[in-house]
Amino acid sequence: xxxxxxxxxxxxxxxxxxxxxxxxxxxxxxxxxxxxxxxxxxxxxxxxxxxxxxxxxxxxxxxxxxxxxxxxxxxxxxxxxxxxxxxxxxxxxxxxxxxxxxxxxxxxxxxxxxxxxxxxxxxxxxxxxxxxxxxxxxxxxxxxxxxxxxxxxxxxxxxxxxxxxxxxxxxxxxxxxxxxxxxxxxxxxxxxxxxxxxxxxxxxxxxxxxxxxxxxxxxxxxxxxxxxxxxxxxxxxxxxxxxxxxxxxxxxxxxxxxxxxxxxxxxxxxxxxxxxxxxxxxxxxxxxxxxxxxxxxxxxxxxxxxxxxxxxxxxxxxxxxxxxxxxxxxxxxxxxxxxxxxxxxxxxxxxxxxxxxxxxxxxxxxxx
Numbered sequence: 001x002x003x004x005x006x007x008x009x010x011x012x013x014x015x016x017x018x019x020x021x022x023x024x025x026x027x028x029x030x031x032x033x034x035x036x037x038x039x040x041x042x043x044x045x046x047x048x049x050x051x052x053x054x055x056x057x058x059x060x061x062x063x064x065x066x067x068x069x070x071x072x073x074x075x076x077x078x079x080x081x082x083x084x085x086x087x088x089x090x091x092x093x094x095x096x097x098x099x100x101x102x103x104x105x106x107x108x109x110x111x112x113x114x115x116x117x118x119x120x121x122x123x124x125x126x127x128x129x130x131x132x133x134x135x136x137x138x139x140x141x142x143x144x145x146x147x148x149x150x151x152x153x154x155x156x157x158x159x160x161x162x163x164x165x166x167x168x169x170x171x172x173x174x175x176x177x178x179x180x181x182x183x184x185x186x187x188x189x190x191x192x193x194x195x196x197x198x199x200x201x202x203x204x205x206x207x208x209x210x211x212x213x214x215x216x217x218x219x220x221x222x223x224x225x226x227x228x229x230x231x232x233x234x235x236x237x238x239x240x241x242x243x244x245x246x247x248x249x250x251x252x253x254x255x256x257x258x259x260x261x262x263x264x265x266x267x268x269x270x271x272x273x274x275x276x277x278x279x280x281x282x283x284x285x286x287x288x289x290x291x292x293x294x295x296x297x298x299x300x301x302x303x304x305x306x307x308x309x310x311x312x313x314x315x316x317x318x319x320x321x322x323x324x325x326x327x328x329x330x331x332x333x334x335x336x337x338x339x340x341x342x343x344x345x346x347x348x349x350x351x352x353x354x355x356x357x358x359x360x361x362x363x364x365x366x367x368x
Contacts, residue, residue, distance in 0.1 A: 004083040005035045006363060007076075007106075009097060011090075013040040013047070013055065014201065016231075016257055018282040019088050019114050022166055024049045029356040034363065037080060041066065041073070063126045066093060070100055077104045084108040084363050087141075089155065090115040092130030098140035108363065110143040113161070116150035116301065117205075117277025143362075148301040151279035164362075165303070166280055167355025173289040174342035176266045183260070183267035187228060187253055194225045194330060197268035199261055199283050200275075202233035207274045207297070209235075209242045210315055214272060216246040217323035222330065227272075228253040230264055265290040270326055270333075273297065274315050280304060289345040291338030293329050295322060306348050307341060309333070 008023050027036045027049045038045050040055035047053060057072050058065045066073075077085060077100065085101040087094045089111050098109045134155075144161035146152030152161040189195050196215055200206045208229070215227040229239070229252065243252050258264060261283075265271070271287045273296040278284075284304045287294050294310040304310060311329075313322060345351075 003033060003035050004363060005081060006037075006084040006086060007080055007082045008036060008038045009041070009085060009087045010039070011041050011093075012061070013038075013043045013045045015046045016259075016261075017201065018166075020047065021282060023047075023088070025167075025169065025352055026356055026359065027051050029352060030360045033360060037082075039076060063093070063129050066096065070096075073097065074100050074104050077101055077106060082106050084110065086110045086112060086363075088112050088114055091126065092132070092134035092155065093126070094133075094155075095137035095140055096133040099137040102140045108143065108365070109141045110145055111141045111155070112164075113144075113146040113151040113155035114279040115277065116148065116154045116279050116299070146279070148280040148303045150301040150303075162362075163303075164359060165350060165355055166282055166285055167350055167352035168282065168286055168289060168345075170289055170342045170346050170351050172262050173265065173286045175290045175292075175338035176263070179260075179263035180266040183263045187226075187267070189226055189228075189253075189267070190224075192224060194222055195267060195269050196225060196227045196272055196326065197230070197264060197270070198228075198272045199230040199264060200273075200281075201231050202229070202235045202239050204235060205276055205278075206231075206233075207276050207315060208233075208239045210274050210319060211272050212239065212242050212246055212248065212252070213319035214274070214322045214326070215252070216248065217320040218326055219248075219251065221323055221327040226251050226253060228255060228264070228268065230255045230258055230261070232256045261286065262290070265292050268292055269335075270295060270329065272322075272326075273300065274322070275300065276315070284310065285345070285350055289342045289350070291333075291341035293333045295326055295329075306350070307344050309341065 014020055037052035041058050042056050042061045045053035045055050058069050085106045087097050094111045101109045144156050146161050146163050147166055198211055202208050219225050265287055271292050271294045275297050278300050280301055288307045288309050296312055298312045298314045
């Protein structure tokens with residue numbers, strides 16, 4: 001059976017982002033049978049993935065330009081002679097992109113929903129355009145996929161869709177005492193200090209100011225506590241101002257980028273995930289594989305309730321309530337139990353080899 005050609009399409013490439021990590025691993029795992037290209041509409045594809053990289057295609061991120069410059073997108077799709085265009089989406093504008101693929105003759109046109117909400121501060125025009133595209137071009141995709149039921153229902157409503165879980169490397173994301181010691185040493189965190197952590201964009205979706213408020217309350221209960229925030233984003237200025245207001249000083253550790261998220265999970269004692277909306281966040285899967293206690297918001301999809309290491313609560317609660325739960329869990333979760341959780345995640349179906357093999361079969365029209 002010959003190779004097929006697949007175009008992986010995103011609106012914007014976020015280095016170290018969850019979807020981007022998913023695509024890089026997908027390419028790495030299945031490129032033996034598939035020729036991939038990654039296209040970002042509005043940014044450069046800053047990736048080491050072993051495939052063709054295309055972008056930016058549009059002159060700006062304005063929603064008007066996606067329509068005005070649709071011929072540029074069509075030209076890329078036409079030149080590539082793709083068998084599949086796999087659109088990774090968070091809003092209904094993906095249906096317009098699927099329609100472009102349909103018009104240039106791409107046989108398989110997949111929209112893959114990765115989120116279960118939209119930025120609260122987002123552009124109302126973008127939201128309105130997304131809704132209109134989903135209605136006008138509803139027949140453009142051949143397949144509707146989602147990373148969770150919540151993400152599928154958000155973007156596709158009552159239309160039928162298939163759920164494909166976000167598989168991870170369960171060898172890499174297994175708790176390691178050595179990695180723990182290395183990262184804590186680099187950060188200057190003592191063995192007897194409790195290290196709370198978060199990994200993700202510093203953006204509204206991830207609720208970074210609430211994270212800081214929870215940490216501030218936790219320090220009152222557990223003084224020997226530090227907080228490591230890994231990530232960058234458009235709320236860094238607000239994050240830093242809130243940290244100063246709360247007087248966090250050197251107890252807050254900021255890491256803008258890392259290629260060693262697995263080592264940071266091992267270094268952390270608990271993970272904070274009070275997101276305002278999510279599809280099926282990789283951090284919640286990776287953290288559980290490392291046996292890390294996770295304190296997440298109640299908007300997270302229940303598919304994330306895989307092990308006994310995740311606790312859900314409402315962000316309507318005071319940060320002090322979250323802090324109390326974290327403090328109460330310090331003696332409950334034993335570090336010597338953490339190495340066993342990678343196998344628990346494998347048994348639950350989150351091994352990347354199995355997940356990506358299923359996707360490769362689906363590209364050819366098999367599977368679900």
